[in-house]
Amino acid sequence: MFGYRVPQGDQAMLILGGRGGATAPFKVVTGHGAFVVPVFRKVQFLTLSLFESEVEEPCVTKQGIALTVKAVIAAKVGNDTESIVNAAQRFLSDQRQMPTLTGRIFAGHLRSIIGSMTVEEIITERQKLAMEVLDGSKEEMAKMGLIVDALQIQGIDDGGLGYVKAMAAPHNARIQQQAQIAQASADQAAAEAQQESLRQQAKYERDTAITQAGYAAETQAAQAKAAQAGPLSQAQSQQEVINAQTELAQRQASLREEQLVAEVIKPAQADAERLRIMAKAEAERTRIQAEAAASSNRVALDQALIAQLPQIVEKAAMGLSGAKVTMLNGSDGLSDMISGLASQGVAIFDALRGEVGSEKPQDGPAMPEPKGIAGKGCVNERTNG
Structure with missing residues (x-):
């Protein structure tokens, strides 16, 4: 609009030529515009920047x-x-x-x-x-x-x-000293931290080595035990076989010993006992014959023989008293043994009578061999005391 002026934000508009304020020869306008009459008014701007x-x-x-x-x-x-x-x-x-x-x-x-x-x-x-x-x-x-x-x-x-x-020198020196002390402290702390780290690392390495060595030892022990398990098991099996064979051999030896006793020793002892009894009977027969011949009394001889028969049988029984008798068939074996003893006594008695009836004493025929003095189904054993 013609005659209307507006100052900028960092300016003050001064209007000259009009009626100013009480203390100023011009009008001051800021922040808004104003009409300025041309020719009669003059405008200038003062910077406020x-x-x-x-x-x-x-x-x-x-x-x-x-x-x-x-x-x-x-x-x-x-x-x-x-x-x-x-x-x-x-x-x-x-x-x-x-x-x-x-x-x-x-x-x-x-x-x-x-x-x-x-x-x-x-x-x-x-x-x-x-x-x-x-x-x-x-x-x-x-x-x-x-x-x-x-x-x-x-x-x-x-x-x-x-x-x-120069004024700053003491302060600089103090600052540098503090800086050096701080640096030294930092270096010392860093060195201590590094040493501690190295110690911890060495400790960890030592613990790891010990643990690994322990594991290795356990592994080796397990491997050695596993490697020995086969031979040990085989050795134990062989030992068991040897023990079984030894026990079997001992049993076989014991059985063989029992067979030897039953088949050889016991029969030999029984034969020896039989011969001894027969020898005693022969001696007794000879004595009786001598006594009968002296008396020339047949009846007396028979009576004497009859009277001596229980003693002969008793002697035969006594001869068997020290022997060990093994019954093979129980009560039947015992009955057979007793019958054998009686038969041998009667046979001895008949033999003595026949020999006494001859004109002169002579070596008579061998007395009949007793039929198994121990009887059927038994084995005689004699132990010389």
Whole structure:
């Protein structure tokens, strides 16, 4: 629209030629537009944007040490009408002067404040230095309609004197010492950790080797036992066979011994006992014949023979009393044995009578051999006591 003007967001529109405010020769418009009558009114714009001012100023400290201080100031025109009016009255015709003049103002205050501080304070308390500079320049900046958003001390240089470096040397040495101590501690801890790791690894390797050796020993023992199981089983089987054969041989030997006793020794003992009994009977017959011949009494002889017959049988029985008799067929064997003894007694009696009846004594015929003195089904055994 014709005659209607609008300032930008970072500008203040100044309308000249009309009725201004009580303290300003122009009307200030910000944030909205306004009608400007051509020819009768004139419009100018004042920037409200932020500007930067750099300061590099040689200063002398309280100790007399020359320092070069670098600082950066960020400032702008205030947003209120008073600040805009003050800034417009000073910089409207040449707004580029605002950074230059701001830098000079701060340079003066910087020299003044550094002159009241030591190098140690300047280095260690930079924030305090910046705050004092801001406080010292605030009034002057307000008169120019400017406000400071930030002040930053960028660097402090002693011009090669080495004071700052020397001042930092103890701290650097202490820091380096602490760093070396920390590094040594770290190295020691790392070495201890490495040694502990090696010990643990060696321990694990030892335990593993012991366990493996134990397993290997158990495996070898099991393998050896398994390898010996066959021969041991075979040896045990052979031993059992040998034991069975030995027992069988012993039984066969015992049986053979019993057969030998039954077939050879016992019959021989029975024959010997028979011959002994016969010899005794012969001797008794001879004695009786002699007595009969002396008496020439046949009846007496018969009576004598009859009287002696029980003794003969008794003698025969006594001869068998010390013998071991084995019955082969029970009570029948016993009856046969008793009948045999009686028959032998009668035979002896008949023989004696026949011999006595002859004219002179002579060797008579052999007495009939007793029919099995032990009887049928028995075996005689005699043990000489």
